[in-house]
Amino acid sequence: MKAFRLACLVPLTLLAAGAPAAAENLFLKPALLPLPEYPMSVALGDVTGDGRDDVVLGTTYCAPDCQVLVLPQTPFGGLATPIGYPAPEGHSVFVGDLDDDGREDVLVAGGAVEALAQNAAGGLAPMTASAAFREAWYAAAGHMNGDGRLDVVSIPFPELAPAPLVADVHEQQPGGGFVRTSLHLSPWEWCDYCSLKIADLDRDGREDLLIADLTKNRIQIAHRQADGTLVRRKVEGIVEGTTLGPPAIGNFDNDPWLEIVAPGIVLDPAVPARFQLVLIDQTTPRTWKAKVAMTLDQPILDLTAGDLNGDGRDDLAAVTVAPLLIHRARVYLQKAGGTFDLVEDFELPFGNFGFAQNLAIGDLNGDRRPDVAIVVDNFGLVTLVQKGSGEPAPAPELFSAAIPDFGFTVRIASGAGTPAIAGTLEPSCIEETICVSGALPGRSEVFLRVVGPKPNGRLWPTLVKFSTSMVDVWVHQISTGEFRHYRLNGAARGVDELPGLFDREGFQPTSLTGAVLTEAAPPTAPPPPDEVFLSEEFPNFRFRARISTSAGGSQSVRKETACIEETLCLSGAIPGRSEVFVRIVGPKPNGRLWPTIVKFTTSTVEVWIEQISTGEEKYYRIEGAAPGKDDLTGIFDRMGFKR
Numbered sequence: 001m002k003a004f005r006l007a008c009l010v011p012l013t014l015l016a017a018g019a020p021a022a023a024e025n026l027f028l029k030p031a032l033l034p035l036p037e038y039p040m041s042v043a044l045g046d047v048t049g050d051g052r053d054d055v056v057l058g059t060t061y062c063a064p065d066c067q068v069l070v071l072p073q074t075p076f077g078g079l080a081t082p083i084g085y086p087a088p089e090g091h092s093v094f095v096g097d098l099d100d101d102g103r104e105d106v107l108v109a110g111g112a113v114e115a116l117a118q119n120a121a122g123g124l125a126p127m128t129a130s131a132a133f134r135e136a137w138y139a140a141a142g143h144m145n146g147d148g149r150l151d152v153v154s155i156p157f158p159e160l161a162p163a164p165l166v167a168d169v170h171e172q173q174p175g176g177g178f179v180r181t182s183l184h185l186s187p188w189e190w191c192d193y194c195s196l197k198i199a200d201l202d203r204d205g206r207e208d209l210l211i212a213d214l215t216k217n218r219i220q221i222a223h224r225q226a227d228g229t230l231v232r233r234k235v236e237g238i239v240e241g242t243t244l245g246p247p248a249i250g251n252f253d254n255d256p257w258l259e260i261v262a263p264g265i266v267l268d269p270a271v272p273a274r275f276q277l278v279l280i281d282q283t284t285p286r287t288w289k290a291k292v293a294m295t296l297d298q299p300i301l302d303l304t305a306g307d308l309n310g311d312g313r314d315d316l317a318a319v320t321v322a323p324l325l326i327h328r329a330r331v332y333l334q335k336a337g338g339t340f341d342l343v344e345d346f347e348l349p350f351g352n353f354g355f356a357q358n359l360a361i362g363d364l365n366g367d368r369r370p371d372v373a374i375v376v377d378n379f380g381l382v383t384l385v386q387k388g389s390g391e392p393a394p395a396p397e398l399f400s401a402a403i404p405d406f407g408f409t410v411r412i413a414s415g416a417g418t419p420a421i422a423g424t425l426e427p428s429c430i431e432e433t434i435c436v437s438g439a440l441p442g443r444s445e446v447f448l449r450v451v452g453p454k455p456n457g458r459l460w461p462t463l464v465k466f467s468t469s470m471v472d473v474w475v476h477q478i479s480t481g482e483f484r485h486y487r488l489n490g491a492a493r494g495v496d497e498l499p500g501l502f503d504r505e506g507f508q509p510t511s512l513t514g515a516v517l518t519e520a521a522p523p524t525a526p527p528p529p530d531e532v533f534l535s536e537e538f539p540n541f542r543f544r545a546r547i548s549t550s551a552g553g554s555q556s557v558r559k560e561t562a563c564i565e566e567t568l569c570l571s572g573a574i575p576g577r578s579e580v581f582v583r584i585v586g587p588k589p590n591g592r593l594w595p596t597i598v599k600f601t602t603s604t605v606e607v608w609i610e611q612i613s614t615g616e617e618k619y620y621r622i623e624g625a626a627p628g629k630d631d632l633t634g635i636f637d638r639m640g641f642k643r
Helices: 128-132
Strands: 003-006 031-034 038-045 054-060 067-071 085-086 092-096 105-110 111-119 124-126 134-144 150-157 167-171 178-184 194-199 209-211 218-224 230-233 243-244 248-250 259-266 275-284 287-296 300-306 315-320 326-334 340-347 358-361 371-375 382-385 408-413 432-439 444-449 460-465 471-477 484-488 543-546 568-573 578-585 592-599 603-609 619-620 634-636
Touching: 003 194, 031 218, 038 092, 038 358, 038 371, 054 105, 067 105, 085 124, 085 230, 111 128, 111 150, 128 178, 128 275, 134 194, 134 603, 150 194, 218 259, 243 275, 248 300, 259 287, 259 300, 300 358, 315 371, 326 371, 326 382, 326 578, 382 634, 408 432, 408 444, 444 471, 460 471, 460 484, 460 592, 543 568, 592 603, 592 619, 619 634
Parallel strands: 003 619
Antiparallel strands: 031 382, 038 054, 054 067, 067 085, 092 105, 105 111, 105 134, 111 124, 134 150, 150 167, 167 178, 194 209, 209 218, 218 230, 243 259, 248 259, 259 275, 275 287, 300 315, 315 326, 326 340, 358 371, 371 382, 408 471, 432 444, 444 460, 471 484, 543 603, 568 578, 578 592, 592 634, 603 619
């Protein structure tokens, strides 16, 4: 007998030991989208022409067959399967209109520098103007000469432009193409790891350059003059022995000019406040002075700025590193007076951060609120999506008397480049549950409940699925108007998991939610199960199951006659309320029948499946939810049984 044991997925939400407690929670827990490539840089923008922010990723460790990856945002929010376009390695990536046709294009730099033009169909193709660019690791675009067209700035390789440091400014011409001007940024030599940013720092209508050499602890600010030249300004006040990391640009005080923040590390280990957030303040136009804005408990490796909570002040999204190389995503909200509060702290997978564009801010789900995208080169893309942040993009909202006071919007991902599927409410369902189908009417793929009030006084949304596709669900509490968005990731290559989840914070009960499920204490644990369950849906199979109790025993398991099509429904503590759903799906393209199991219960579930005609039996175990974890993981077995 072949045994499978499925442990819960490692969550990304654990608070680091010793980290400050968050003062405000804006985001749902991070969602990880695994990618086969190694992403190194990220930018957001509408590169498919549908008005929604897409995710654009530069990749590395891929020469000579590198790609830029575009993850289109779907009509119902969320991201579709990545589309790859041949491109150089992507140490830096930028999205903007580079040919003055009103469509956003992509600029990639990582050795070669190339522009990819968006066509009328929403795809990308190499732009002939790329021939004007010299090889460079770092490139960005901005309005350098005031003509309204985006220009490109890059830092060429040292063998192409010997010391001192040179910036290539490529001015976009009417009708397309670029003309290059090389500007010396004396007295610097070429930098190994540069951070290159363009912004109108002094608000004079001309965009300026910020170049940080991350290996030599130098920041250079070059202001663009009316005649096109660059005037370099020195930063005062950087404490001797402080190493600065990648900077971010924003407005961090009450004056009209922009400021710069950069992570600082004091190299002297005897200094108590070794980790700092350094504010480089523009006290008067083109006069810069550094000061410590905040002491930190762990160093920041990369950060970006934007107004994340809609209060008109620029905030910070950052990647930090704790002891034992535990990386974390953190959000710092700006308070009045230019100080910051740590409000979010999430664990990230291990990656290489700090020398590329690891973060970007934009609307990732169509709710018109800013979210955060983070690339983790060893794993893929991590998204932080705001919770309770407004209605989803237009889609049918599903209602059922089984769960009063709530509406549900469901989006099931389709193939690359094709629209997502709006979920359809199935009238034939089980008690206290909403069943939702996707591509095949009548075959439920997503199951939704709202359970509680629980001991913490909250109603817990609970979601499981049979589909191997990515599923997005918006839960709407009608009486309060509150929305919450949840994502169940699609199956990754070689991983036989069907993610489910429950939300302990959920919703506040109201007078309209009295019919929502309430929890009963589990019965006394019976002896190990010996009952065999048969199903007309799967005549060649026998099933046995065990649902554990919190005390370590097991519950009585019953087959429920009120079930959905092509499914075996099993209940545990409460008769009539199905907790475990079993299917045999296929034959699939590999010629096998795939056992598929999902659960609503937070208890451990064990299932034995025997194929009668062959006598082959397989055992599956899905662990219960551990304290502080919100996963309801399901399983499917790609090798399963022969047809």
